[in-house]
Amino acid sequence: MIAGLFKFNGGVKPDTHKNESAQxxxxxxxxPARLFVPLRQSARTTARCIVQPxxxxxxGERIGVPDEFLGTAIHAPTSGTVIGVELHxxxxxxxxxxxxxxxxxxxxxxWIDHHGFDKVDxxxxxxxxxxxxxxxxxxGGATFPSHIKAxxxxxIDTLVLNGAECEPWITCDDRLMREQPADILAxxxxxQELVGATRIVVGIEDNKPEAIEAMRAAVKxxxxxxxxxxxxxxxxxxxxxxxxxxLTGIEIPHGKLGADFGVQCFNVGTARAVYRAMAFGxxxxxxxxxxxxxxxxxxxxxxxxxxPVTDLIAQARPKADTNRxxxxxxxxxxxxxxxxxxxxxxxxxxxxxxxxLFPPPxxxxxxxxxxxxxxxxxxxxxxxxLYWFSRAKNFGKAQEYHLFDCIECGCCAxxxxxxxxxxDYYRFSKxxxxxxxxxxxxxxxxxxxxxxxxxxxxxEKREKAERLAxxxxxxxxxxxxxxxxxxxxSGADTGxxxxxxxxxxxxxxxxxxxxxxxxxxVQAKNTDNLPPGVEAQIAEAEARxxxxxxxxxxxxxxxxxxxxxx
Amino acid sequence: xxxxxxxxxxxxxxxxxxxxxxxxxxxxxxxxxxxxxxIVVNLxxxxxxxxxxxxxxxxxxxxxxxxxxxxxxxxVTAWLIALAFPPIIPAWILILATVLAVVAVKHLYGGxxxxxxxxxMAAYCLMIVAYPSAMSQWPPAGWMDLATHxxxxxxxxxxxxxxxxxxxxxxxxxxxxATVHDVLQGNAFxxxxxxxxxYIGLGYLVGGLFxxxxxxxxxxxxxxxxxxxxAISGLFWLIDSTRYASPLFHLAxxxxxxxxxxxxxxxxSGASTxxxxxxxxxGIGVIAYFIRTFGAYPDGIAFAVLLMNICVPLIDMKTQPAxxxxxxxxxxxx
Numbered sequence: 001m002i003a004g005l006f007k008f009n010g011g012v013k014p015d016t017h018k019n020e021s022a023q024x025x026x027x028x029x030x031x032p033a034r035l036f037v038p039l040r041q042s043a044r045t046t047a048r049c050i051v052q053p054x055x056x057x058x059x060g061e062r063i064g065v066p067d068e069f070l071g072t073a074i075h076a077p078t079s080g081t082v083i084g085v086e087l088h089x090x091x092x093x094x095x096x097x098x099x100x101x102x103x104x105x106x107x108x109x110x111w112i113d114h115h116g117f118d119k120v121d122x123x124x125x126x127x128x129x130x131x132x133x134x135x136x137x138x139x140g141g142a143t144f145p146s147h148i149k150a151x152x153x154x155x156i157d158t159l160v161l162n163g164a165e166c167e168p169w170i171t172c173d174d175r176l177m178r179e180q181p182a183d184i185l186a187x188x189x190x191x192q193e194l195v196g197a198t199r200i201v202v203g204i205e206d207n208k209p210e211a212i213e214a215m216r217a218a219v220k221x222x223x224x225x226x227x228x229x230x231x232x233x234x235x236x237x238x239x240x241x242x243x244x245x246x247l248t249g250i251e252i253p254h255g256k257l258g259a260d261f262g263v264q265c266f267n268v269g270t271a272r273a274v275y276r277a278m279a280f281g282x283x284x285x286x287x288x289x290x291x292x293x294x295x296x297x298x299x300x301x302x303x304x305x306x307x308p309v310t311d312l313i314a315q316a317r318p319k320a321d322t323n324r325x326x327x328x329x330x331x332x333x334x335x336x337x338x339x340x341x342x343x344x345x346x347x348x349x350x351x352x353x354x355x356x357l358f359p360p361p362x363x364x365x366x367x368x369x370x371x372x373x374x375x376x377x378x379x380x381x382x383x384x385x386l387y388w389f390s391r392a393k394n395f396g397k398a399q400e401y402h403l404f405d406c407i408e409c410g411c412c413a414x415x416x417x418x419x420x421x422x423x424d425y426y427r428f429s430k431x432x433x434x435x436x437x438x439x440x441x442x443x444x445x446x447x448x449x450x451x452x453x454x455x456x457x458x459x460e461k462r463e464k465a466e467r468l469a470x471x472x473x474x475x476x477x478x479x480x481x482x483x484x485x486x487x488x489x490s491g492a493d494t495g496x497x498x499x500x501x502x503x504x505x506x507x508x509x510x511x512x513x514x515x516x517x518x519x520x521x522v523q524a525k526n527t528d529n530l531p532p533g534v535e536a537q538i539a540e541a542e543a544r545x546x547x548x549x550x551x552x553x554x555x556x557x558x559x560x561x562x563x564x565x566x
Numbered sequence: 567x568x569x570x571x572x573x574x575x576x577x578x579x580x581x582x583x584x585x586x587x588x589x590x591x592x593x594x595x596x597x598x599x600x601x602x603x604x605i606v607v608n609l610x611x612x613x614x615x616x617x618x619x620x621x622x623x624x625x626x627x628x629x630x631x632x633x634x635x636x637x638x639x640x641x642v643t644a645w646l647i648a649l650a651f652p653p654i655i656p657a658w659i660l661i662l663a664t665v666l667a668v669v670a671v672k673h674l675y676g677g678x679x680x681x682x683x684x685x686x687m688a689a690y691c692l693m694i695v696a697y698p699s700a701m702s703q704w705p706p707a708g709w710m711d712l713a714t715h716x717x718x719x720x721x722x723x724x725x726x727x728x729x730x731x732x733x734x735x736x737x738x739x740x741x742x743x744a745t746v747h748d749v750l751q752g753n754a755f756x757x758x759x760x761x762x763x764x765y766i767g768l769g770y771l772v773g774g775l776f777x778x779x780x781x782x783x784x785x786x787x788x789x790x791x792x793x794x795x796x797a798i799s800g801l802f803w804l805i806d807s808t809r810y811a812s813p814l815f816h817l818a819x820x821x822x823x824x825x826x827x828x829x830x831x832x833x834x835s836g837a838s839t840x841x842x843x844x845x846x847x848x849g850i851g852v853i854a855y856f857i858r859t860f861g862a863y864p865d866g867i868a869f870a871v872l873l874m875n876i877c878v879p880l881i882d883m884k885t886q887p888a889x890x891x892x893x894x895x896x897x898x899x900x
Contacts, residue, residue, distance in 0.1 A: 008890065014573050093569070168573065241891070253891030330572040358572045363633060365579055366679035370833045371784070372577070379890040382839065385882075402889045410571030417577040418679075424569055 006249040008242050010378040011234035012411045014168050014331065016207055021292040022171040024299040026179060029315060031109065035077055035306035036088050036100040036342035039064045042137045042145045045071040049101060055082045058112040060283050063101050066132060072145045073135045075283040076103055077304035079110040091309070091327055091344050095337030103306070114281040124151075127194060127278070134277035135284045135345075140240075140267035141328065143346035146274060149266070150194040152259045159197040160247055160258070160265040161188050163204040163211065164231060164238030167329025170349040172288040173268050175300045177204065177211035181218035184268045187275030189224050195264045199225040202268075203243050206230040235331060236409040240265045242378055254405040269348075284345060291316035293326070293351035303343055309350060310339045318352040326351040330358065331410045365418040373412035373422060379405045383412035383422050390425040395436070398429045406430075479503050479510075579678070583638035585782045589773030590645055590828065596769040600707055600762035601653055604715030608648040608660060611719075615661040616644035619668040627673065639678055643667050646686035646828060650821055650868070651693070652704045654718040659700055663689040683875045684835045690868040702864065704731045707762030732763070733820045734864040736811055745808040750815075767823035774827025786843035787836065788826040792817060794851025802859070816855060820865040825850070829867065835875045842878075842885040849874045 040046040047064030051057060057076040064074030080103045087097035117130050131147040138144045140162060161184070165173040177184060188200050204212050215228045231237055231246050241252045243265065250261045258265050266274075269288065276282040285305055292298040295316035303312055313325060325336045328349055335353075373383035381402055389398040406426050413422040480503040487502070597605045620640040624631045644664050651660060667685035675681040694701040739749035777783045795816055802810035816822065821829070830836060830847045837846035850870040857866020 012575070014575070245890075251891045251893060254889075256891070326572060328570075330570065332570050333572070334570060335568060335572075353572075360568065361574065362578070363630070365633065365637065366677060368579060368582070368639075368679040368834050369836075369838050370582060371838050374838070375781075375784075380887055381889060382886065384838070401886065402892070405889045405891070408570075414571050414573065415575050415577060417579045417582050419574065419578070421569070423571070427569075 005229070005231060006246055008237075008245045008378050009380050010376045010411060011236065011242075012376050012414050013233070014235060014414065016233070017169045017292070018171050018174065018207065021169070021290050021298040021300060022174050022208075026172075026175050026288055026300045026302050029301040029303035029307060029312060031078060031105050031107065031304070032307045032311045033105060034083075034308075035080075035103045035105060035304060036308065037063065037074060037077060037103060037306035038088070038090055038342060038344055039074055039085075039099045039101065040090070041074060041135065041305075041345045042066075042072040042143055043070055045069075046099060047071055047074045049085050049099065051076075051082045051085070051101060053082050053084050056080070057082060057103060058110055060112040060114055060285060062133070062283075070145055070148065071132075072137055072147070073133045073283065074101070075135055075285050076101075077285040077306050078103065078105045079108050080105040089338045089341050091336065091341040091347055093334040093337065100306070100342060114283075116280050117278045124194065127190075131274065131277060133283075134281070136270065136273050136277050137284065137345050138267055139269035139273060139287055139345060139348070140238075141346045141348060143344070146191075146266070146270055149259075149264060150191055150274075152195060152264060154196060156195045156259055156262050156264050157198050158248060158263045159188065159192045159195055159200045160244055160263055161200060161202040161268055161271060162238060162240065162243055162265055163202055163208075163215070163268040164243050165208070166205055166233070166235045166238035167331055167333075167349070168235070169292050169351050170290050170329050171292075172290045172300050172348050174208045174211045176272060176288055177208070177268055178214045180272060181214045182221065183272045183275050184215070185218050185222055185224075185226065185271075186279070187271030187273065188226070188266070189222065190274050190278050191264075191266055191271060192224065197264065199227070201247050202226065202228045203231050203237075203247050204228065205233040205237055207233040235411070236378055236407070239378065239407060239409060241407075254402070287343070287345060287347075289343065289347055290349040291352075292349065294319050294322045294354040294357050295352045305343055305345055307343045308340050309336065309343060309347075312343065313339075313350055313352055316352070319354065321354045321356070322352045323355060324353045326353055326358070331414070332408065361421065362419045364420050367416075367418055367420060370417060372415045372417060376411040376415045378409060378411060379407055381406060383426075386429070387420060387422055387425050390429040393432070395429055395433050399433065403429055403433075476503065476507065479506050482506075579637045579639065582782055583642050585777060585780050586642050586828065587638065587645065589777045589782075590649070590770075592772045593649070593766055593769030593824070596766045597649070597653075600709075600765060601705065602710035602715060603712050604710055604719070605648065605653050607712070607715065607719065608651070608653060608655070608657075609645055611657055612644035612648040612660055612664045613641050615664040616640040616668050619665045620673075623669055623673040624677075627677070629677070634678060637678065640668055640672075643672070643685045646824075647689055649824060650686060650690050650829075652701065654703060654705055654710075654715065656700060656721075657719045659693055659697055660719075663693045666692060679834050682835055682878070684829060684832050684871050687829060687868040687871040691872060694863060694868070702731070702734065731820070731864055733858055736815075736819075737859065737864060740809055740811075746811050746815075747808070750811075763820075764818045767818055770823040770827050774823075774831075777827065777831070783827070783831045784840075784843070786840055787831045787847040790844040790847035791826045791830045791851045792822070794848030795822060795855055796851075797848075798852045798855045799859075802855075810859065816858070820858070821867050822854075825854075825867045825871070829871060835871075835878065837878050837881045837885070839882055839885040839887055841887070842881040845881050845885065846874050846878065849877070 039049055045068045048067045049064055051063045057063060058079045059076060061076045062073050063076050066072050082101055083104045084102040085099060086102065088100040089095055090098040117127065128147040128151045131150065132145065136146040138146060163173050163177050192200055202215055204215065212228060212230050219226045219228055229247060236242055237246060240258065244258050244263050245251055248263055250263060252258055252261055273284050277284065286302055287305065288300050288302050289312065290300050291312055295318045297316050299316065301312065301315060309325065325339065326333045327336050327347060328334065330351065367384050367387060369384055371384070377383055385401050386398055386403055386406070389401065403426060408423050408426065410423050413420065416422060483502040483506060594605065594609070617635060617640055621631050621635050624634050647663050647667060648660065651663065667689035671683055671685040671688040672681045735752055736749050740746065774788055778785060796813040799810065799816040800813040803812050830850050837843050850867065853870035853873055854866040857863055857869055863869065
């Protein structure tokens, strides 16, 4: 059991704005005419499309299959016709496109035949594969495939359920915990079994008393070791590493995972999706998303993956002065590059903005090293130092000061009295360092190629030499054999040594023969129509050459075509 | 298109500086009650000089004049200079000091946030080296009306009324083989330090606590400075209390309390890490004591601050706090 709560340093307390959207129950979003289901849902991989334009699909039918290690399946969110598989702007700050399966809904919303997981003779691997085939990924925002996280082998004793939801405005997890606590806990118990944890700890920020209450009530109906813990509402308490710190006291360093320290963390929404997948065979085709901000009717809707964001925002009836849409919370979210992007599995919140609600940042002033950022930093960094180094493009120093421990939570920029957009400086530095790493990697690859080529040439030369040596040895053996045979004919009982000498002598003789032939073959060229004087000179030279040729005897016992020793 | 975070705390440099000015008010009020309203005139003159110099340099540097002049940082520098200088200092020295602080110490290094030295203290050092006699003319405690004060600051006729400052009296007295006890009988001394000044120091203490409560400053700097000064003076006092004044005397005298809460707390030129702040401020306290007791100047805080300013990059570099997950405790060892 947990003795008490731990603290992480820093953090901020922005206005929560949770009440706006937390008051009404989750509604089901109406079916859009067309769904744009992105094939890229899980972290860093794109599923392989298995449907053709024109093909009819049923709700829950698989349309994308995982190819790679981190892949998960993608399913049709409703029944209808595939009308295209093409690039569509994705919900990413870059505004780049991703391949989407466009489905025209037929309005029948007809399910494919589906059933819960058959536990008879099922191994753990079967269960994980089932989760993968149901397309279950983390719904907290990172969309990391759940079957990978749950498939982490041994050594995990604590399963942390993340219901902190620390970003302002967002209430989808809050509503889910209030309305479906039993489903969430059922999913948590499945995950607990998969990771082999002995206990479950649910962390919920104390500004969600109803959710805490509902979850605690639901725990009474289970027989697992489940603790629901209210944690202080300090952003970013919902960051995985911060939450683990608060609940267990463990600080997970950059580059390490919770699993390395015996803790595995899942979002509450993910747990519910796991339950739906295992109990009913329902793939992950919808999620709860908060619609809030500058709208008449803020709230949470259960929306199909692939629903255009425009349709969702329209649900909440944005006010006239709405000028843009934020995806995610205001601390770490981003401005949508286009309004027609589809809902992805990781999108938890859409905030309509107006200039008065989210005013543009005041002009940036000079850093006065007041240290407010350092006091707010949950990673215990010195953000202003990183800022100076980033500004000076002193990336080595920035790394030395742990730039990559920055989680870009935005606390530093939030508190900065000089209104410096600190996180942007870190993003810049990080991207520059990555670019340089790539350049270095490319240079290293080029050098490796060059060295490999040299080595290959050396090797070829060596192999050729070895071949020749082998050939020479074979010739030598053959000659020796012949010599032996001769000796045998003559009946002499000379020993092996004599035979060897004979072989040598034969080789020398053969070599001499060859050399003589070569030299004899050499003829002076361009000797036609020469003046008599020159002809005489040539004749003289030729005579001299022939004279030199006669007494020549090589002093070595190796054949002339034997290579030099390498 | 903007990037996250999209919300920010309604904080600004202007607010930070305004908090500092508000925190100085109790000290100034007591100053007026002890020495007359003349200090307000000095504050005004220094402020105007600082704003004018700031605006001019910003204009020359093609920076947004309105944005930076209204950040109040120049006014804070001006107030600290006025409060650190003798109240009857000729106006032209005050103006020269302020202009030098703003133009040379701040803007020649790049303006707000870029100066390696504390502008007010650098100006103080320049002036005490350049005009030692004018800079050592301190009036004795007692109400001085505005007209008299005005004559002093424009006319510079002050010899008749000034006396030695407590720190100066102590230094020269002890060197002349008088005991600390004897020296303290002089009329320059009040309850703890110089007559009148201990109350002003109390005002600064109140302002400092206010800034701490508003989180404008952390406890590290004032506490380490006062502790450093108390420790070194206490050590000498224990060795020979007839020749070395008590720690309380040192803390209550000269600019100790003004420095503790308003000078060493300057974030721009000071150390920034928690441990670095302790080293930086304690260093100032110790060096200031040595200059006060054994040096040529009555109060060594300004020189001590500049000396420690030089060490700030090294201190900060060597005292970087452990990063989350790299602390080697709670199983979070990396």
